Amino acid sequence: MKKIAVVLAGCGFLDGAEIHESVCTLLALDRAGAKAQCFAPDIPQMHVVNHFNGQVAAGESRNVLAEAARIARGQIKALHEARARDFDAVIVPGGFGSAKNLCDFAVKGADCQVNPEVARFLREFHTAGKPVGLICISPALGAKLFGSEGVELTIGNDAGTAAALEKLGARHVECAVDGIHVDRVRRVVTTPAYMYHARIGEIAAGIEKLVGAVLEMA
Numbered sequence: 001m002k003k004i005a006v007v008l009a010g011c012g013f014l015d016g017a018e019i020h021e022s023v024c025t026l027l028a029l030d031r032a033g034a035k036a037q038c039f040a041p042d043i044p045q046m047h048v049v050n051h052f053n054g055q056v057a058a059g060e061s062r063n064v065l066a067e068a069a070r071i072a073r074g075q076i077k078a079l080h081e082a083r084a085r086d087f088d089a090v091i092v093p094g095g096f097g098s099a100k101n102l103c104d105f106a107v108k109g110a111d112c113q114v115n116p117e118v119a120r121f122l123r124e125f126h127t128a129g130k131p132v133g134l135i136c137i138s139p140a141l142g143a144k145l146f147g148s149e150g151v152e153l154t155i156g157n158d159a160g161t162a163a164a165l166e167k168l169g170a171r172h173v174e175c176a177v178d179g180i181h182v183d184r185v186r187r188v189v190t191t192p193a194y195m196y197h198a199r200i201g202e203i204a205a206g207i208e209k210l211v212g213a214v215l216e217m218a
Contacts, residue, residue, distance in 0.1 A: 002034045002218050005082060005090040007118065008068035009040065009097030013194065014049035016064070018095030021135050021193050022071045024204045025093050028211035037087070038076040040068035041117050046100040046107075064101050079117045084124030088218035091211070092122075094136020094193055105140040110167035114144050129187060131217040133210050136193040137161070143170035152183035156192030178205035182213050189213045 006025060010016020017040075029036045041064050048060040069076045084090070092098060099106035103114040114122075122145055125132050134142050139153040140161075147169030154175035155161050162172040173181045177196040182189050191206035 002088040002215055003086065004029055004034050004036050004214070004218075005084075005087040005121075006036050006038045007040065007079065007090060007092045007102070007121070008038055008071055008076070009095055009101045010045055010062070010064045011067040011070045012049070012051050012097075013095045014051055014054065015045055015047060015100060016067050016095055016097035017071060017093050018136060018194055019071060020200050021093040021095065021203060021207060024207040025091055025135065025211065028208045032211060032215055034215055038068065038072035039079045039082045039121075040065040040076060041101070041115055042078040042080065043101065043115070045097070046104075064097070079121060082121055084121060084128055084130060087130070089131040089133065089214045090122065090125050091133035091214060092135065092138040092141060094138045094195075096137070098136070098138045099140055102138075103141055103144060105137070105144070105164075109164045112140065112144055114141055119145060126187070131187045131189060131214045133189045133214040135191055135207060135210065136195050139170075139190045140165060142188050142190070143168040146170075146186055146188065149186055151186045151188055152181060153188060153190040154181040154192055155190070156195040158195060161195070177202045178209070180206060180209045180213055184217075187217055189217070
């Protein structure tokens with residue numbers, strides 16, 4: 001049974017991990033016979049957003065690990081405990097938390113920095129030649145970490161975001177919502193998911209393909 005690490009960025013698409021994308025990832029892994037282990041950095045969120053009205057909740061603070069535990073039903077570990085040697089691959093669902101908590105791409109674009117523990121963990125997989133799956137806006141992590149190698153990835157067809165990723169050295173490939181792009185040289189698999197205004201069935205189809213490609217490469 002293949003073991004896959006899933007890195008979550010909190011809980012909720014405006015300030016954490018996208019819940020549909022995260023659950024679809026875990027479901028696809030289970031249906032494929034793989035064993036998933038969730039991780040999240042034990043850090044404060046960039047901010048807290050009220051998901052009913054979309055406004056930042058002034059004065060509130062939440063912890064990324066504690067929030068991500070909601071999606072993982074408590075079966076989650078702090079990212080600093082994680083080592084790539086214990087897994088066959090890693091997948092990072094999207095949501096604004098990926099661009100706010102795992103890195104600061106949402107604020108700084110091409111000038112972003114990746115959280116040190118996130119960078120360490122993903123680079124461990126990359127150095128070992130193990131596949132990395134990135135969903136929705138999470139390819140920003142791949143662009144920052146592997147852009148110097150010309151990594152190929154997709155965030156769908158958003159020109160502004162694609163330009164920022166290419167500024168980091170990545171090569172952007174346009175892709176339909178239910179499609180994937182596989183960079184077999186760099187061993188990175190990406191799918192746009194909710195980078196499009198899409199139905200959950202459409203994003204689930206893309207994530208299932210991504211999970212299949214990651215497992216095939218693992």
